[in-house]
Amino acid sequence: MSPNFLIFVTDQQRADHLGCAGNPVLRTPHIDALAEQGTRFNRAYVNNPVCTPNRGSMLTGRIPSLHGARGNGTPLPLESVTFPALLAEFGYHTALIGKSHLQNMEDTPPALPPTTAVQNLRQSARYPEATTRSIKSSNYEQELRSSWETPDHHLELPYYGFQDVVLCNHHADECFGDYSRWLQREHPSVASRVGREHGVRDPAYVAPQAWHTALTEFQYPTHFIAEQGCEWLREHHANRPDQPFALVCSFPDPHHPWTPPGKYWDMYKPSDITLPPTARPGSVEPGHVRWLQEEREAGRAKLETPRMFASNTREIQEIIALTYGMISNIDDRIGMVMQTLKDCGADANTVVIFTSDHGDLMGDHGLMLKGPIHYQGLVRVPFIWRDPQAPAGEKGGVREDLVSSIDLPASILRRASIAAPNGMQGKALFDVGGTGCSSQRSAVLIEENQQRAYLGFEHPVRVRTLVTATHRLSVFAEGEWGELYDLRSDPDETQNLWDEIDSRPLRESLLLQLIQQVLEHSETSPRPTRLA
Template structure:
């Protein structure tokens, strides 16, 4: 007689009470929005994530906090009252403004957070005085809520935007995307939060136009920073990297914002590397990850990574010495919200190869498999397609090996005597 399986421990209803809640030493309130907005002189502990000096601009749109708000309050106090949707210029032609995903900010473009970030970056370059430096110039835009300032709001016409090719495919979407569309079609979509939702054609076109406005604004600010490099004689002695933390859905597969659905519009991001001493020409199709950026920077600086650092240097790919650094690329997601029709928070893993993308969700019997060579917009899910059974099996095995390879190995446990 087979023994009954042991019960889950701790029991589901008792797990929260048994969570390990003890915090390691350190301040966990350094990016607390309320404290930055209400406590005069509030500041960070330094070094902050390794940086000796920081001008913090946290959150998105025109409603950021941190050092930017302190600076605005000190130098332009009247402008702080112009932040947010209540002070915004009316924009009745935009549907997105009706549920708080966009507003026409009244903050002047020369005082908008993107301009402040470029100004502070230029100041840091001027203060470098020939000493080696590492500067992270990080813009909160483009991001929802969409609030491009001044001329950038109406720079692009929503009526002239083309919907992504994946908006109308005729294919049956996977269960979580189908659930979002049912919520929209039934009038139950939640559109005012940061969570992903299924959008209409008009909403997608507005988001595209406003996002393009934000990007054009950032292009101009980056241009100012690069001009400062030239003016200061640093252009031929500075490696410049341009990248992003994630993409956004702007109508892709009828989706908006971001969430644990790994279509290429979300997980594929730009990465530009300009090195005046080791020029790189052309683009690479090599699979690369965000975790490769740090090892690449360290290798270029002639420094060793710490014991157990993950990721791989991309220098050999960029120099043409090799065509790739890995066969597969793994994406891990540990969700915080209960969304997309799941009954618990979402945990998923994705594996990309040159040709295929596979995604599995914890607790779901279904999954996703796409042939990116035949179907670059990921319209046809091949998970249950018998023709691709061997491909799926091979990708699942590679995913398991990838998960093992990415387990922390530092500090590695001592061998038992």
């Protein structure tokens, strides 16, 4: 019998923001139960610490520079081969409920400036890009907020391999899509009182992007997604009991803004939050960290935008406490869905997966949010795999092998006895029977291509990072400096060894490994059709 798959995805959650990961304050009993019944990966890394590119990798098993969604603002090509599409081909019913963000969500113009035209050269109107694939058609505007303002707008199904989609895009109480239509229909009195312009500031908090929402916990997007997931499971059980399924429940939290509803707002007290060890930055910080610190000191920091900023210790404690409330809300809703799975009699044949699209700096080195500064809190994510058919000796285990977001599709397909297509780059972490197998990775490759030119760089920031069992190396396209940390002796990444004379042999060795990883992750699809 083919196994079912129930996949929980959160947005911007660190690997250490779980009780089962050793967090002494945060309570996540339902997620912890999945870890107790399955396997938790302690060293799971993203392929890009930004939403769209890494979500694309989680669907295609390919790094962003190959699947095409290299950064936010560039949608995943509709012709992409995804694991839901492959599962559907072999008889699965597939569904996505919650946040997608495989295409652009907002109508805001890009931050990346157009290429400066060289005088006296003719510009092609037909071929402005080096590829003829267009991302300006209406097919690539399906997730835009403005598109959903049209009452009869719906996604064209299947959508990246998902046969059913209930969309809840964006974050906090500013989500739209099928969710906003449900809110207007079921709770019209509060539907017009959401978002930051209607949020109520708590005088006890100074953190930016934090407000009391008018929504109750049962009107909030997190509950909507869980409730829709439960309804989908019940409907599938009633009408397609013999058909295997793959359901993704994708929560927009705990991504900022920080607006945990109801009891979750003050579930955790800021005074009970222990500051990260590097929350008070030292005197010797890399140039990009100093740039953010100086920006904040000069009053130029953009505190109400998605761009990362330097934060003070009070803000850090408040934001972590609010984030914990959002995670506990998610945990309670995962408990709802898991109970429904059991009530439907599908629990014994369902692989349950929990992960996130990327982490958050969350006070590390005094920084908040995400960007091209690849500290561990940003690039490590939670990854739990619970398989009822796994050997008893593996349940409750913690694996330390290096794994990557692209390993998720490969593992799902292997467990479903489906061969991965040529060009899918992930490593299967489990065999067809549910027994674990090592990734055998010597390193993980992380990419990032920003639209913004900041952090002291004159051009949009591009960085490539190599993470090994013992070190992290980051190389920037612009600038003659980089980052090198020994993760064994310096797990908080406080001593950059890049310019240390004694570390030059190590740096050269890691640079060679980085080049080898880039080569290993180069394109192999399509296969050649002839020898020459």
